[in-house]
Amino acid sequence: MKYDRILVRYGEISTKGRNRSKFTNKMKSNIKRLLADDQIQVEAQRDRMFIYLNGASFDDVKEKLVHVSGIQSFSPVVKTSQELDEVKAAALELVKKAMSGGTTFKVETRRADKTFPLDTHTLNHEIGGHVLRNTEQLTVDVRNPDLTLVVEVRKEAVYLSCETIAGAGGMPAGAAGKAVLLLSGGLDSPVAGYLMMKRGVEIEAVHFFSPPYTSERAKQKVIDLADALTKYGGQIRLHIVPFTSIQETIHKQVPENYTMTSTRRIMMRIADRIREQTGSLAIVTGESLGQVASQTMESMAAINDVTNTPVLRPLIASDKLDIMEIARKIGTHDISILPFEDCCTIFTPAAPKTRPKTEKVQYFESFLDFNPLIEQAVRDTETIMLPKKEAEIEDLL
Numbered sequence: 001m002k003y004d005r006i007l008v009r010y011g012e013i014s015t016k017g018r019n020r021s022k023f024t025n026k027m028k029s030n031i032k033r034l035l036a037d038d039q040i041q042v043e044a045q046r047d048r049m050f051i052y053l054n055g056a057s058f059d060d061v062k063e064k065l066v067h068v069s070g071i072q073s074f075s076p077v078v079k080t081s082q083e084l085d086e087v088k089a090a091a092l093e094l095v096k097k098a099m100s101g102g103t104t105f106k107v108e109t110r111r112a113d114k115t116f117p118l119d120t121h122t123l124n125h126e127i128g129g130h131v132l133r134n135t136e137q138l139t140v141d142v143r144n145p146d147l148t149l150v151v152e153v154r155k156e157a158v159y160l161s162c163e164t165i166a167g168a169g170g171m172p173a174g175a176a177g178k179a180v181l182l183l184s185g186g187l188d189s190p191v192a193g194y195l196m197m198k199r200g201v202e203i204e205a206v207h208f209f210s211p212p213y214t215s216e217r218a219k220q221k222v223i224d225l226a227d228a229l230t231k232y233g234g235q236i237r238l239h240i241v242p243f244t245s246i247q248e249t250i251h252k253q254v255p256e257n258y259t260m261t262s263t264r265r266i267m268m269r270i271a272d273r274i275r276e277q278t279g280s281l282a283i284v285t286g287e288s289l290g291q292v293a294s295q296t297m298e299s300m301a302a303i304n305d306v307t308n309t310p311v312l313r314p315l316i317a318s319d320k321l322d323i324m325e326i327a328r329k330i331g332t333h334d335i336s337i338l339p340f341e342d343c344c345t346i347f348t349p350a351a352p353k354t355r356p357k358t359e360k361v362q363y364f365e366s367f368l369d370f371n372p373l374i375e376q377a378v379r380d381t382e383t384i385m386l387p388k389k390e391a392e393i394e395d396l397l
């Protein structure tokens, strides 16, 4: 017997009231895009979703589905009619197939269709008895079974499953609107992006790139990071902003210990322009309090001074080790630790100001009009749509 469909249970979506369909439709389109397989169909109902495999392999789909935000859990299921003999036969076959190594099982029936003539107790016995009679080594253990067969009796059909796989939780990517993610090549910002995606935020990634100080491989690294994030349910547009002339100008214009503060302020101004252009609502960074000079509260205040846009910092209270653990889990760690420097590392002064004063950096910047440079950088920004096939990315480089 082959599983022919997957039953998907919603997580937090199920606490939503009137606009629930907005969330379920978003999740449905995320799943469809991710699976990218014409034979697979997705049907979103009010309290659950069905993915019809139509011959596709459950294991392949499962690998992708575990990452999709908004899913509480999912199970591969077999559908039968309400005919008891048919249910029993399917149950026997499923238990035989799913039992690997163990010897005990139990049947757990849920009766959504209250008009069904047998109650759950009787159904458990009928189905369990049939399995026992037709197998040799199996016994029933209701407290601690090796395998639980879940039988769900609904009006339209009966669904049987032996396996429940935990989903990623959270909300469907894109359901909460869009934000601009400042994506460096480091460990933190991809994790920050992942956490926001998990809360339903669609990401427009922005990366500041300073050739020839930073290499094409540093750029490829950021493309790979953004691409790795797309498996959490959404498409990502990556905006690569040419930043060389701005960094050189800051270097000439601003005293060395304030160059980092000023660089971050200009990044913020450009990100805010891209936010406006893309209809995004906030800016996300990978900052974590006290991690480096630019991440003191004084520093964040001086950087934040250039905009009223909400700046979201999902990692602000996280420890580096915890961030690294998430990075490993989501598959960005090994890309992030590749040794290609991003623009900030290269221009970082020996002794950046850890407690910069906003008035001072404003004063240093006041000798030059950065607006034309900012406009130019925004105009020359290159945008890449992800996920993309390898060949297409190579063409871009």
Ligand code: ATP
Residues within 6 Å of the ligand: 181, 182, 183, 184, 185, 186, 187, 188, 189, 190, 206, 207, 208, 209, 284, 285, 286, 287, 291, 292, 294, 295, 342, 343, 344
């Ligand atoms: P990360 O690990 O994300 O690089 P970090 O610990 O290196 O962070 P900083 O270099 O102070 O910290 O950068 C703080 C944040 O500023 C980053 O998390 C990222 O959101 C943003 N940022 C830094 N450099 C760039 C860049 N070249 N392009 C886009 N965003 C950047």
Ligand code: MG
Residues within 6 Å of the ligand: 184, 185, 186, 187, 342, 344
């Ligand atoms: Mg960094």
